[in-house]
Amino acid sequence: MQAKLTIDLAAIVANWRALARTEETAAVVKADAYGLGLAPVAKALAKAGARTFFVAQTEEGVALRNVLGPGAEIFVFGGLMAGDEAAFRDFELVPCLNSIEQAQRFAVAPTGRYALQLDTGMNRLGLEPADLGHLPDLGSPVLTMSHLACADEPDHPQNAAQLSCFQEIAGTGRRSLAATGGTLLGADYHFEMTRPGIGLYGGLPFAAAQPVVTLSLPVIQIREVAAGEAVGYGASYVADRPRRIATLSAGYADGLIRAMSGGATLWAGDTPCPLAGRVSMDLLTVDVTEAGAPEWLDILGPHQGVDALADAAGTIGYEVLTSLGGRYARSYTT
Structure with a gap:
């Protein structure tokens, strides 16, 4: 007899709504919706009104497009990797460009719209501030984003340091800094878009989340x-x-x-x-x-x-x- 895993889609939707702090609240559904099933989770969120989604890899973006069809905006955190150009173009995926090399790749073979991911102090993914003056002419990004390293610790000084850096280099337009933890840090971190992940699925730091x-x-x-x-x-x-x-x-x-x-x-x-x-x-x-x-x-x-x-x-x-x-x-x- 198999063990039984029951997933409450209504709770996921309720958590997404409870985390809405801005006009645009995206949903992070990478890693098979945090292990709970990309197709049912994404369909439930889309039905509830989510229009913007984030995944980690190109293949996840293709799978999500096949689930949701046209209309949804799908960002890929990992950016434009060599050999993935056709997938981004054919499935209307938006790469989060993370390096000069990715930006150059996009300039040679533009796949449509793009986002810029900036490194504001995490030293994991993203363009360094010094890189920004060396980007090829790509036109304007549809999103400028970064990611907080210590958002689960509200009093950690790196949160304020990264916020200050992001405010300095992100410019204007559509911006996103906050995942679940950043969303809970307050309005200064929200900008035009928040993108909760673990909080949708009942995890900390969203202590008020419904269990999923x-x-x-x-x-x-x-x-x-x-x-x-x-x-x-x-x-x-x-x-x-x-x-x-x-x-x-x-x-x-x-x-x-x-x-x-x-x-x-x-x-x-x-x-x-x-x-x-x-x-x-x-x-x-x-x-x-x-x-x-x-x-x-x-x-x-x-x-x-x-x-x-x-x-x-x-x-x-x-x-x-x-x-x-x-x-x-x-x-x-x-």
Whole structure:
């Protein structure tokens, strides 16, 4: 029996609306809509009124165009890579040009409209301020953007430093600096467009987000374990007293990463059930002593969101979402 992953599209739409701070609120749907399914998520957002979308790679842009058809504006963060010119032209994608080399490539083979991505201090993607005087004549961009490195930490001094740099070099017109964290920093960071990502899917730093995912795992077997007996690989868990241990059908092959071992909690209704031992490729072992004989346990749901589960694994909610595997029986609610 497959584990069940339920995705609440209405919650995604509600989160997008709740994050609307400007006249134009885009939606970031890269990485298969953060692991939750590009087609259903993008269709739901478009139906709700989203007209502007961001993806990371050319292939994602092509897939999104095939989902949404004409009309939607699709930006590609990675910009115009060599060999992708035809795809940008044929599918009306907008490259976020990140370097002099990409700008020169666009000048030689213009694909339509373009955006400029500026580096304001993150040193990851984007044109340095000194590059701007050496750009070929491309006409005006349809968007000038940058990205904040520390927006999840509102008091971090780099936020103000990047804002000041962006104000100095971005000029006028249509501008975007804020993803989810930047949106929550306030109006100074909003400019003409915000582009929330993780907040749409129920993740921090949007603490007021509606929860989006429920992940329920089936119990294969329950056994009695005596005090002193070990459970799982490496005998890393040893029962301190008689315990009832359930074996569940899911593991790190399903995106429940091994770092959760010894720290994660699952839920039988309102009863917490701690993980017992290491996460295996296809199996989890869970202490259900206080829960009777459950047939299903939730690892994501009303009692535990993606960020709480991420904390147990020493990671972030982004990784939990984007790691969710392909073996789940997925369903969508509206």
